[in-house]
Amino acid sequence: MRASGVPQFDSIIRKALEEDRVRHDVTTQRLIGPSEASSARIVVKEKAVVCGLAVVRQVFQELDKKVRCVFLCPEGREAGKNATVLTVQGKTRALLAGERTALNFLGYLSGIATNARRYVRAVLPYKVAILDTRKTTPTLRELEKYAVRCGGAENHRSDLEDMVLVKDNHRWACRRMSVAQMVKRLRKGTTKVIEFEVDTLAQFEQALAAGVDIILLDNMNCVQMKKAVTLRNKNGKWRRPLLEASGGITLKNIEQVARTGVDRISVGALTHSRRSIDVSMEFIEE
Numbered sequence: 001m002r003a004s005g006v007p008q009f010d011s012i013i014r015k016a017l018e019e020d021r022v023r024h025d026v027t028t029q030r031l032i033g034p035s036e037a038s039s040a041r042i043v044v045k046e047k048a049v050v051c052g053l054a055v056v057r058q059v060f061q062e063l064d065k066k067v068r069c070v071f072l073c074p075e076g077r078e079a080g081k082n083a084t085v086l087t088v089q090g091k092t093r094a095l096l097a098g099e100r101t102a103l104n105f106l107g108y109l110s111g112i113a114t115n116a117r118r119y120v121r122a123v124l125p126y127k128v129a130i131l132d133t134r135k136t137t138p139t140l141r142e143l144e145k146y147a148v149r150c151g152g153a154e155n156h157r158s159d160l161e162d163m164v165l166v167k168d169n170h171r172w173a174c175r176r177m178s179v180a181q182m183v184k185r186l187r188k189g190t191t192k193v194i195e196f197e198v199d200t201l202a203q204f205e206q207a208l209a210a211g212v213d214i215i216l217l218d219n220m221n222c223v224q225m226k227k228a229v230t231l232r233n234k235n236g237k238w239r240r241p242l243l244e245a246s247g248g249i250t251l252k253n254i255e256q257v258a259r260t261g262v263d264r265i266s267v268g269a270l271t272h273s274r275r276s277i278d279v280s281m282e283f284i285e286e
Contacts, residue, residue, distance in 0.1 A: 009143055013058055016105070022063060022097040029093065038092040038283055041084045042103070044110065045278035049117045050079050051150040052109035053086055055143075059102040064094035076113065076150040087284070099281050107276040109147040115274045116151025119267055122251055126258040128265055131156040133246075135268035144271045156266055164194040168218070171197075179206040195244070204228050212241055214264075219247035222260050229261035 017023075044050065050073045057069040067090030073079045085106075088095060119130050130153040136144045145155045157163045164186055174182055179196070186194055195214035196207040201224060207215045208231065215232075217225055225245055232243060244264040245257050257265055 009055070010058070012140065012143060013055065013062060013101075013105075016101050017059065017062055017098070020097075020101050022101065025093070025097040028096045032092050032096065034091070034093060036092040037090060038095055039087060039089040039286060040095055040281050040283045041087045042106065042279060042281050043082055043084050044079050045082060045280060047081050048079055048110045048277040049113040049151050050077055050085050050106075050110055051075060051113035051147045052106040055105045055109065056086065056088075056102040059098045059105065060088055060090060060094055063098050064091040066090060067094060076152075078117070088281075095281070095283075103279050103281060104276075105143075107279045108274075109143060109150070110277040110279070111274045112144055112147035112271060113151035114277060116148045116153040116270050118251060119254060119270065120152040122254050123258040123265070126255075128258045128262060129154050130270075131244075131264055131266040132270045133266050133268040134159075135272040137271070148270050151270075153267075153270060163192050164190060165197065165216070166195070167197045168199065179203070180210045183207075183210040183212055201227060201231075205231065208232060208235060208241070214242045214244055216244045216246055216266075217262065220245070222256055225257065225260040225262055 042056065053069075053071050053073075053075050057067070060067040060069065067088060070087045071085070072087065073083065073085040079085055116130070116132075123130065132145060132148045132153060133156055134141070141158070145158065148155060157165065166182060166186075171182075177185075183194065183196070193213045195216055196210070196212040197216040197218050198204045198207050199218050199220070204215060204217070215228070217228055220228070225243075228243060232241065242263040243261075244266055245260070245262045246266040249257060249265055249267045250269065254265060254267070
């Protein structure tokens with residue numbers, strides 16, 4: 001049974017195992033008998049938000065259907081340095097062949113979840129949502145967005161079909177149309193949420209007047225963002241449209257951005273600047 005909220009990514013796991021040629025492990029197959037069994041523990045070598053336990057289990061079960069995993073730390077929970085987060089028991093060949101793939105997934109996903117948790121904690125006193133972006137690794141977006149959720153942040157749109165987001169290049173391509181005309185055309189063609197990216201307060205006022213659902217304040221400074229919040233609230237539409245800050249957001253400045261009163265902050269660094277967590281597998285003497 002999968003952990004709650006874990007997406008289906010069987011094909012990703014199988015491709016990773018195929019990439020490592022796990023069924024042709026020349027070392028293990030020549031040293032270890034096919035019936036030998038062992039137990040091992042998987043340890044996080046540094047403090048981290050654990051993410052990917054179900055993936056680890058599935059990696060090993062692709063090689064030995066009878067592998068048994070015991071999770072010792074709930075998914076999305078913070079584990080201390082050198083904590084054992086799960087144990088695994090099964091055919092020794094399966095444990096040895098699947099070890100690196102399993103650890104790669106666990107360290108990679110835990111790194112994203114840990115990074116997301118840092119951003120969420122930085123704005124805890126404020127009523128603001130932290131969201132990821134589409135700055136993800138090609139073909140691995142579903143995994144990365146799952147890890148973001150494990151870290152306590154939220155997902156922005158999953159793909160181009162998910163919602164309407166008019167960005168600067170759309171505005172350039174439609175430069176002969178006003179913002180109002182663009183929004184009117186979009187409203188006629190879809191019932192999806194419409195988000196509109198703006199770079200200036202003049203563009204912001206146009207998007208506000210056009211009645212979009214979300215306005216993305218791209219690379220604005222905090223003075224401009226505060227002004228946008230004031231204009232939105234003066235318009236008599238408290239928290240409508242939602243205001244989203246994006247561009248150049250770091251752990252050093254995110255609290256200052258949150259103080260402006262925006263509703264959402266999207267952070268590409270949640271996925272594109274993550275660092276994998278150091279994890280290891282240690283066999284248990286029986």
